[in-house]
Amino acid sequence: MNIPHNGARHRIMRALWPDYRMVWRWHFLAGLLCLPFVAFLSLTGGIYLFKPQVDDLIDWRYEHLATGGNNAPPSQVVAAALSAVPGSHLLAYELPRTAHSATRVIVSHGADAVRVYVDPHSLKILKHVSEEHRFERIIFNLHGQLLLGNVGSVIVEMVASWTIVLIVTGLYLWWPRGRKGQTGGVVYPRLNAWGRTRLRDLHAVTGAWLSLFVILFLASGLPWSFVWGHALQSVEKTIGRITTIQDWEIGHVRVRDTIAGTPATPPVPDTMTGMKGMSSMPGMDMPPVATAPVPPLDEAAFDRVALTGATLGLRYPVLLTPPATGRTTMAGAFRYTGPPLAHDGARHPRRAGRRARHICGQTDRRSGNRLWGGRP
Numbered sequence: 001m002n003i004p005h006n007g008a009r010h011r012i013m014r015a016l017w018p019d020y021r022m023v024w025r026w027h028f029l030a031g032l033l034c035l036p037f038v039a040f041l042s043l044t045g046g047i048y049l050f051k052p053q054v055d056d057l058i059d060w061r062y063e064h065l066a067t068g069g070n071n072a073p074p075s076q077v078v079a080a081a082l083s084a085v086p087g088s089h090l091l092a093y094e095l096p097r098t099a100h101s102a103t104r105v106i107v108s109h110g111a112d113a114v115r116v117y118v119d120p121h122s123l124k125i126l127k128h129v130s131e132e133h134r135f136e137r138i139i140f141n142l143h144g145q146l147l148l149g150n151v152g153s154v155i156v157e158m159v160a161s162w163t164i165v166l167i168v169t170g171l172y173l174w175w176p177r178g179r180k181g182q183t184g185g186v187v188y189p190r191l192n193a194w195g196r197t198r199l200r201d202l203h204a205v206t207g208a209w210l211s212l213f214v215i216l217f218l219a220s221g222l223p224w225s226f227v228w229g230h231a232l233q234s235v236e237k238t239i240g241r242i243t244t245i246q247d248w249e250i251g252h253v254r255v256r257d258t259i260a261g262t263p264a265t266p267p268v269p270d271t272m273t274g275m276k277g278m279s280s281m282p283g284m285d286m287p288p289v290a291t292a293p294v295p296p297l298d299e300a301a302f303d304r305v306a307l308t309g310a311t312l313g314l315r316y317p318v319l320l321t322p323p324a325t326g327r328t329t330m331a332g333a334f335r336y337t338g339p340p341l342a343h344d345g346a347r348h349p350r351r352a353g354r355r356a357r358h359i360c361g362q363t364d365r366r367s368g369n370r371l372w373g374g375r376p
Contacts, residue, residue, distance in 0.1 A: 020173070027169035030162050037159040044143035051136045058135060062102040062117050062126060071120040074103075074306040075299035080123040081105035081116035088114065089294045092259050093302075095310055095318040102126055106259060106319075113256035131255035141252075149252040150226045157225035160218045167211045174204040226251035259321065297322060 018026075047054070056063070078090055088107035096103050102117045115134070117126040131137060138147075146152035176186045184190045189201035222228040229250030249258060306320055 023169050023172050027166060027173060030166035030169065034159055034163045034166055037156070038163060041143060041156070041159075044139050048136065048139045048143055051139075055136055059117075063097065063100065065100050065102055065119060065121075067100065067119060067121040069121055071099075072123055073299075073303045075297065075302050076123060077103045077118050077120055078105055078297065078302070080118050080125065081107055081128075084116050084125045084128055085109050085114050090297060090322050091256065092322075093306060093320040095306065095314075095316075095320065096120060097316045106131065108256055108260065111254060111256060113254070113259060137255065144224060145252050153224075153226040153251045157222060157228055160222060160225070163218060164215065167207075167215060170204070170207050171211060174208045224249060224251075259319070295323070 074093060078093060082088055082090065082105075085107050088109040090105070091108040091113055092106040094104040094106070103120045105116045105118060107114050107116060113131040114128055115131055116128040118124070119126055132141075141147050141152075144153060144156060146155060148155070174186075176182060185197075185201045185205065187205070189205045190197060191201075193201065223232050233250065302320075302322075309318060309320055
């Protein structure tokens with residue numbers, strides 16, 4: 001067997017491994033492609049980071065109603081919201097934050113979710129707006145899909161992938177070759193230098209230190225994208241569940257589907273998967289898939305569950321969802337970011353969870369309805 005000598009081996013490695021100038025070109029082109037998107041995503045992500053504060057600012061007047069007297073039962077508030085949006089049904093009831101807050105009722109109208117603001121005293125409709133048109137949702141869709149749906153999601157994840165290329169090539173260019181023991185320009189920038197050397201150190205050293213955090217940001221955001229998200233979902237189904245419950249959105253998902261847990265349009269049954277493309281053929285129109293009727297709301301049970309949920313002291317916002325189709329019990333899904341109970345939840349979260357389950361158990365034994373609490 002002929003083993004090439006050092007000179008031949010060096011030439012082979014140089015032919016297979018990209019040289020410094022080629023890596024620099026890749027780094028430069030990746031920067032031209034990614035930096036405008038990175039700046040835009042940083043802006044929208046920074047705005048969305050303050051989502052609770054922005055929502056409070058927009059809805060300030062609905063949190064300070066000059067009302068007095070007793071509140072109407074939650075079932076009557078829901079009925080008033082449903083009458084404001086004809087042809088809708090209850091999707092979620094948001095427990096009011098204070099006694100002077102307007103009650104938010106989210107109703108399903110076709111494939112859309114509409115948020116209705118109701119005065120709990122007079123049952124007057126103060127405002128109704130589509131969830132997809134709320135400011136924070138627009139910012140969310142701008143950040144994740146560029147307002148282009150799944151096409152925008154693919155574009156964003158392509159930019160994220162090229163940003164990883166930008167970081168890897170930048171680390172290769174920063175790597176100290178032939179500067180053994182030198183820390184200036186490697187660990188810290190040489191600020192006492194002038195001209196190109198100073199600018200190079202500021203760019204390379206700062207980028208090297210920030211690269212780890214940027215990669216973590218990118219890796220943590222890719223599961224929300226369309227291709228990477230579905231790939232992770234396939235891996236979970238193949239090798240076992242990585243997470244207990246998938247609580248993030250993959251690609252473009254409407255708010256209505258997120259709250260309801262099911263899409264507005266039922267999926268095509270597996271027996272018809274080979275016939276999906278036939279609906280566009282002349283004379284081969286497929287009949288629409290029948291949807292299950294929405295069960296009527298048990299007003300007495302709903303009022304008991306809503307009043308019980310208000311006594312738990314859960315952090316705002318708290319959503320109470322009606323039972324799923326085919327179920328006969330009322331299930332309240334509490335979605336919050338803080339401790340389960342305001343009093344002892346911060347110090348003893350497990351004890352708070354047991355207390356919430358105990359109260360829910362009493363509700364279930366007394367009325368046959370169930371009240372569920374848990375993180376989103």
